[in-house]
Amino acid sequence: MKVLTANRLIDGEVVWYGAAEAWIETIDTARLARDKASEEALQNVGKAALAANLVVDVELIDVELVGGRIVPTRLRERIRAAGPTNHLHHGKQARPDFVPVA
Amino acid sequence: MYRYDEFDHSFVQARVAELRDQVERRMAGEITEDQFKPLRLMNGVYLQLHAYMLRVAIPYGTLSSRQLRMLAHIARTYDKGYGHFTTRQNIQYNWPALADIPAILDDLASVEMHAIQTSGNCIRNVTADHFAGAAADEVADPRPYAEILRQWSSVHPEFSYLPRKFKIAVTGSTRDRAAIQVHDIGLHLKKDAAGALGFAVYVGGGQGRTPMIAKKIRDFLPEADLLAYCTAILRVYNLNGRRDNKYKARIKILVHETGAEELTRQVESEFAHLRDTELKLPAADIRAIQAYFAPPALIARPEGDEIVRLARLDSKGFAEWVDQNVTTHRHPDHAAVTISLKGIGEVPGDATDSQMEAIADLAERYGFDEIRVSHEQNLILPHVARADLKAVYDGLVAIGLATANSNLITDIIACPGLDYCALANARSIPVAQDIARRFASLERQREIGELKLKISGCINACGHHHVGHIGILGVEKKGAELYQITLGGSGDENTSIGEIVGRGFPPEELTDAIEMIVDTYLALRLDASERFIDAYRRLGAAPFKEALYAREAKAA
Ligand code: SF4
Numbered sequence: 001m002k003v004l005t006a007n008r009l010i011d012g013e014v015v016w017y018g019a020a021e022a023w024i025e026t027i028d029t030a031r032l033a034r035d036k037a038s039e040e041a042l043q044n045v046g047k048a049a050l051a052a053n054l055v056v057d058v059e060l061i062d063v064e065l066v067g068g069r070i071v072p073t074r075l076r077e078r079i080r081a082a083g084p085t086n087h088l089h090h091g092k093q094a095r096p097d098f099v100p101v102a
Numbered sequence: 103m104y105r106y107d108e109f110d111h112s113f114v115q116a117r118v119a120e121l122r123d124q125v126e127r128r129m130a131g132e133i134t135e136d137q138f139k140p141l142r143l144m145n146g147v148y149l150q151l152h153a154y155m156l157r158v159a160i161p162y163g164t165l166s167s168r169q170l171r172m173l174a175h176i177a178r179t180y181d182k183g184y185g186h187f188t189t190r191q192n193i194q195y196n197w198p199a200l201a202d203i204p205a206i207l208d209d210l211a212s213v214e215m216h217a218i219q220t221s222g223n224c225i226r227n228v229t230a231d232h233f234a235g236a237a238a239d240e241v242a243d244p245r246p247y248a249e250i251l252r253q254w255s256s257v258h259p260e261f262s263y264l265p266r267k268f269k270i271a272v273t274g275s276t277r278d279r280a281a282i283q284v285h286d287i288g289l290h291l292k293k294d295a296a297g298a299l300g301f302a303v304y305v306g307g308g309q310g311r312t313p314m315i316a317k318k319i320r321d322f323l324p325e326a327d328l329l330a331y332c333t334a335i336l337r338v339y340n341l342n343g344r345r346d347n348k349y350k351a352r353i354k355i356l357v358h359e360t361g362a363e364e365l366t367r368q369v370e371s372e373f374a375h376l377r378d379t380e381l382k383l384p385a386a387d388i389r390a391i392q393a394y395f396a397p398p399a400l401i402a403r404p405e406g407d408e409i410v411r412l413a414r415l416d417s418k419g420f421a422e423w424v425d426q427n428v429t430t431h432r433h434p435d436h437a438a439v440t441i442s443l444k445g446i447g448e449v450p451g452d453a454t455d456s457q458m459e460a461i462a463d464l465a466e467r468y469g470f471d472e473i474r475v476s477h478e479q480n481l482i483l484p485h486v487a488r489a490d491l492k493a494v495y496d497g498l499v500a501i502g503l504a505t506a507n508s509n510l511i512t513d514i515i516a517c518p519g520l521d522y523c524a525l526a527n528a529r530s531i532p533v534a535q536d537i538a539r540r541f542a543s544l545e546r547q548r549e550i551g552e553l554k555l556k557i558s559g560c561i562n563a564c565g566h567h568h569v570g571h572i573g574i575l576g577v578e579k580k581g582a583e584l585y586q587i588t589l590g591g592s593g594d595e596n597t598s599i600g601e602i603v604g605r606g607f608p609p610e611e612l613t614d615a616i617e618m619i620v621d622t623y624l625a626l627r628l629d630a631s632e633r634f635i636d637a638y639r640r641l642g643a644a645p646f647k648e649a650l651y652a653r654e655a656k657a658a
Contacts, residue, residue, distance in 0.1 A: 009200065011200060012153035012154040053128070053135075076520060079521060085532055086529075090197070091152050
């Protein structure tokens with residue numbers, strides 16, 4: 001399973017491409033690609049968003065579902081999805097609505 | 103310290119205007135990321151894991167209070183209230199928005215600072231001994247020469263597209279605190295028999311994937327020939343350095359593949375053409391730059407000894423801090439103070455906006471308005487009267503920066519690692535925090551003595567792990583963090599590259615392993631005066647391997 005991630009051009013904020021076809025700031029409602037065809041569709045979305053100068057560093061990343069929630073496979077992507085592990089009040093994890101994956 | 107002249111001011115302002123225009127065009131979609139990336143990198147703007155990162159140059163690590171206050175202002179206004187001081191004597195901001203970068207650079211320019219050449223394949227910020235101008239063991243202040251090199255290398259047309267980045271470090275003492283032997287060029291300022299100033303020149307040191315110790319290619323280069331000789335080195339490198347493979351492009355590989363003797367011959371032959379050209383430094387020009395670095399007018403403050411003596415009796419904390427963080431000054435009534443940015447459990451090298459402001463105040467009041475950034479990620483007040491040490495200490499206690507651990511095991515260098523860095527394989531900061539907590543007892547740290555522990559989150563070695571007495575390198579193995587330990591590295595006048603001791607450790611076993619190494623040392627050292635590095639050099643890796651791995655070897 002994969003999701004599409006990037007950094008927003010203007011402020012570098014980590015974003016994912018959402019189920020509702022917009023770039024979103026938390027991973028929870030990212031659009032999941034469960035097969036090759038939907039991966040390709042996501043990749044095309046990424047290319048278009050890069051060309052439209054909305055985002056940079058676009059990448060398709062591996063994720064798993066843990067208790068129904070999207071969790072990136074690599075630690076790097078888990079840290080991007082939450083924020084620095086040494087500064088728990090910075091990054092996504094600082095948001096009032098952020099719920100850590102248990 | 104050096105002050106911008108009109109040319110410097112207009113040059114930096116023009117660069118800010120240029121980047122502002124580029125940022126605007128980028129945000130308007132007129133230029134693509136591929137076009138923009140090299141432009142932003144030329145101005146120190148990276149994209150990291152969570153956000154953009156801005157790396158600001160602090161030439162030879164020297165700051166005035168006004169400049170440090172501006173760094174605090176930037177941290178507060180455009181970032182999340184802190185900055186990270188790096189092993190290259192720079193400061194990095196972890197969260198600026200791209201749209202704010204031009205305004206940040208305007209603010210920096212207003213205090214004669216910028217972010218030019220903090221990235222890219224050019225000559226980077228020239229680093230120097232953080233005790234320059236203050237150290238008792240110094241022949242002369244190396245910073246005027248670093249400034250001359252900075253001016254010469256700034257947007258140098260011939261050397262702006264080198265095969266790879268290029269780092270120069272300068273020291274003016276025999277005791278090398280600038281790690282010159284692991285730089286592309288290392289310069290050791292010294293005097294010849296006649297008392298004239300010049301340099302021993304080292305070339306081809308470096309860390310990263312292929313660590314190498316620099317080769318000394320000149321024992322004495324007269325100061326007037328500094329630019330001619332460096333130009334000769336850079337020319338040979340620019341011409342022959344490898345551009346086909348990023349990992350083989352640094353000058354260390356060229357030196358290694360060519361051989362030091364042949365490379366010296368090439369450099370000397372180029373130098374022969376250059377030495378009597380306009381690159382020769384007129385003595386008057388050198389003296390003019392030196393005038394900017396004239397030492398502060400230190401007056402006799404003989405009451406200091408008695409004040410310190412009484413204050414020591416009064417406060418154990420002060421006494422310990424003086425023992426550990428205060429360094430002998432060339433003036434007997436003064437001292438150089440190390441402000442440890444390594445509080446137990448804190449992030450090595452981080453300082454908050456209000457801490458930076460408080461340090462700026464202390465420097466203004468007690469330190470002749472000067473602050474240094476050390477490559478060991480601490481801040482320094484280079485000139486403090488001993489009579490004022492207690493006041494400085496009290497000021498540091500108030501902001502939580504009076505940790506008395508300079509040169510001890512918790513004075514850890516750690517790169518940003520996987521908590522921030524896009525290139526990282528593993529985290530560095532939590533590792534440093536965990537080790538610091540384990541060795542939190544100052545009594546125990548002092549019992550262990552001088553021990554340099556350095557951590558990098560990937561093989562790029564920004565955390566200098568290769569030259570740590572104990573080095574830790576984070577790698578990724580099967581999707582998890584794993585840490586390799588190296589022993590016996592050193593980044594001083596007796597530079598050595600650490601050796602990998604054996605298989606790596608997962609994060610939860612790492613601190614135990616470090617403790618095992620330290621305990622092994624304590625059990626085997628001749629006496630308390632034999633430092634870890636000396637004991638390692640005497641004993642070799644065997645007892646440490648035995649301690650770490652013997653049980654599993656028997657089980658196998
Ligand atoms: S050593 Fe690697 S992980 Fe650490 S800052 Fe440098 S590039 Fe990033």
